[in-house]
Amino acid sequence: MTLGRLAAGALVLALGPAAAAGQSRWQRQVSAHLAGATATLTATGYEPVLWPWTGALDNGETASDTVTLTGGAAYVLLGVCDDDCAALELGLLAANGYEVDAARRSGNAPIVRVTPRETMRYRVTIRMTGCGMNPCWYGLRIFRRPTP
Amino acid sequence: MARELRAWIAAALLGCLVLGFVYLPPKADLLFGRRFREPPPPTPYHLRVQQLADEWRRAELGRRLLDYRKRLRPALERRRTLDQPSPALIVEWPDGESEAIRHYIAAALDSVWTRLGLGATKISVGIVATAGAPNPNGQQPSLPSNMTEYLLPDSSDRSTCLVFFQSTYWASRLRALPRPANRDLGFEAALQNALGPCAFYAAFGAPGQDIARWLRSRRFDLALYPRWERTPTTGTGFEWLLPDRTQPWFWGQVYRYPPNAIACLAGRLENCRAAVLSGDRATGPSPSVLTTERWWWHQGLVGGDHYLADVVRSIGPERFRRFWSSDLPVDTALATALRMPVGEWTRGWQAGLVPPIRLGPSVSPGSVTLSLLLAAMALAFVLRTVARREVR
Numbered sequence: 001m002t003l004g005r006l007a008a009g010a011l012v013l014a015l016g017p018a019a020a021a022g023q024s025r026w027q028r029q030v031s032a033h034l035a036g037a038t039a040t041l042t043a044t045g046y047e048p049v050l051w052p053w054t055g056a057l058d059n060g061e062t063a064s065d066t067v068t069l070t071g072g073a074a075y076v077l078l079g080v081c082d083d084d085c086a087a088l089e090l091g092l093l094a095a096n097g098y099e100v101d102a103a104r105r106s107g108n109a110p111i112v113r114v115t116p117r118e119t120m121r122y123r124v125t126i127r128m129t130g131c132g133m134n135p136c137w138y139g140l141r142i143f144r145r146p147t148p
Numbered sequence: 149m150a151r152e153l154r155a156w157i158a159a160a161l162l163g164c165l166v167l168g169f170v171y172l173p174p175k176a177d178l179l180f181g182r183r184f185r186e187p188p189p190p191t192p193y194h195l196r197v198q199q200l201a202d203e204w205r206r207a208e209l210g211r212r213l214l215d216y217r218k219r220l221r222p223a224l225e226r227r228r229t230l231d232q233p234s235p236a237l238i239v240e241w242p243d244g245e246s247e248a249i250r251h252y253i254a255a256a257l258d259s260v261w262t263r264l265g266l267g268a269t270k271i272s273v274g275i276v277a278t279a280g281a282p283n284p285n286g287q288q289p290s291l292p293s294n295m296t297e298y299l300l301p302d303s304s305d306r307s308t309c310l311v312f313f314q315s316t317y318w319a320s321r322l323r324a325l326p327r328p329a330n331r332d333l334g335f336e337a338a339l340q341n342a343l344g345p346c347a348f349y350a351a352f353g354a355p356g357q358d359i360a361r362w363l364r365s366r367r368f369d370l371a372l373y374p375r376w377e378r379t380p381t382t383g384t385g386f387e388w389l390l391p392d393r394t395q396p397w398f399w400g401q402v403y404r405y406p407p408n409a410i411a412c413l414a415g416r417l418e419n420c421r422a423a424v425l426s427g428d429r430a431t432g433p434s435p436s437v438l439t440t441e442r443w444w445w446h447q448g449l450v451g452g453d454h455y456l457a458d459v460v461r462s463i464g465p466e467r468f469r470r471f472w473s474s475d476l477p478v479d480t481a482l483a484t485a486l487r488m489p490v491g492e493w494t495r496g497w498q499a500g501l502v503p504p505i506r507l508g509p510s511v512s513p514g515s516v517t518l519s520l521l522l523a524a525m526a527l528a529f530v531l532r533t534v535a536r537r538e539v540r
Contacts, residue, residue, distance in 0.1 A: 024228035056306045133353035135306045
């Protein structure tokens with residue numbers, strides 16, 4: 001296990017209890033799902049790039065933000081949502097608005113894998129499609145596999 | 149022409165003249181204007197001042213509610229973290245009794261929360277209970293002393309629904325209670341009703357987009373009272389519509405409702421459907437501040453304030469939750485949840501609340517009997533006269 005993976009694992013463990021403070025039961029569910037996914041992905045060589053992006057959406061609503069991805073690096077965009085949520089969609093759009101990749105009908109943990117050709121800003125969209133009781137909390141985290 | 153006939157014609161003409169003088173303008177205005185004096189119509193200046201005052205009140209209420217939500221945030225976050233049921237509470241009482249009153253209201257709120265079957269909820273409820281304070285600045289328009297206002301969850305805070313409950317009546321009644329005070333069931337009922345749409349948000353989450361637009365366009369008139377725990381013996385609150393329907397005030401009360409609501413009272417299926425679904429095609433943004441001032445003026449259905457609470461009671465909370473958060477159009481979602489056409493269910497519900505009225509022209513049985521009696525008497529008189537007629 002590399003030093004980077006150890007550091008990432010330690011970060012997840014350290015952030016767990018701290019993130020739970022001031023959170024509702026549903027936000028804690030999202031944190032727990034994110035922590036589990038982070039542990040799985042870090043074990044396969046990925047490392048989290050940014051802090052988790054979290055929020056709440058009603059059914060049919062979309063949230064978006066921009067992120068700069070480095071060309072040539074392998075990225076995983078992972079979305080999770082609380083236990084009332086059955087479906088979530090992820091999309092990655094280039095600066096010109098074209099959809100680079102998307103995960104639809106992937107249940108409540110959609111994943112987008114992408115290796116951009118060039119470094120540029122992308123728009124990440126997250127859409128709530130299967131929330132049983134509005135609003136549903138979601139979390140998005142981006143992971144990168146370091147280039148050897 | 150016989151002298152007698154002339155007298156009759158003159159009397160009839162005189163009668164017509166008198167009636168015309170009394171009932172036709174301009175003399176009639178003078179005569180009735182004195183008896184039923186109407187206030188002078190407002191001038192454009194008055195109308196403009198009233199409009200500005202209303203706008204100021206709306207803005208002031210919105211500002212106050214946002215301020216209270218900000219103040220309640222730490223308490224709400226603490227409750228969310230600890231999974232504490234029941235709403236967070238701010239009590240604003242002017243006379244140093246705040247703490248005792250706060251405890252009393254908090255205990256009543258706990259009882260109401262339990263009665264509604266609510267625990268730690270996804271959308272938290274915050275309540276501001278105030279006794280009502282005099283307007284500090286005489287230059288500003290006065291705010292109503294009794295009001296219940298809501299700040300519904302919005303994009304800046306999706307998980308908080310705020311209730312602003314101000315009642316001078318309950319304030320004076322709570323002040324008069326002995327300490328320690330016993331439970332006041334009347335106050336608990338008032339508090340439960342005051343939770344209004346926020347209780348629906350707490351129990352079932354935020355409504356789906358179409359349903360939210362529909363309800364907001366109707367000012368939540370179908371979800372004002374969260375009385376889904378009501379038993380059939382509790383009473384409908386519409387007992388006043390049951391007694392003697394021949395009284396003029398009865399029809400006065402009935403005809404203050406919109407036409408669809410009145411037709412629904414008479415058991416007309418299509419109108420029941422229309423009364424429930426009006427506003428379901430509303431578009432555009434809707435404000436998150438909901439005021440219930442004079443809500444009875446805007447009621448689209450007799451007893452509509454607890455229509456959706458009765459739907460919950462009828463179909464159960466799980467099916468209601470599916471309807472509430474549905475993305476389907478309102479009519480489809482509601483009919484699916486009810487498992488029957490909306491009009492049909494509503495007609496049955498309305499008849500259970502108030503026995504159907506009869507609309508259209510009709511004659512009362514007493515009048516019919518009297519007419520028949522008079523006709524029979526006239527006939528008997530004529531027959532008797534004819535029988536005794538002597539031809540010379």
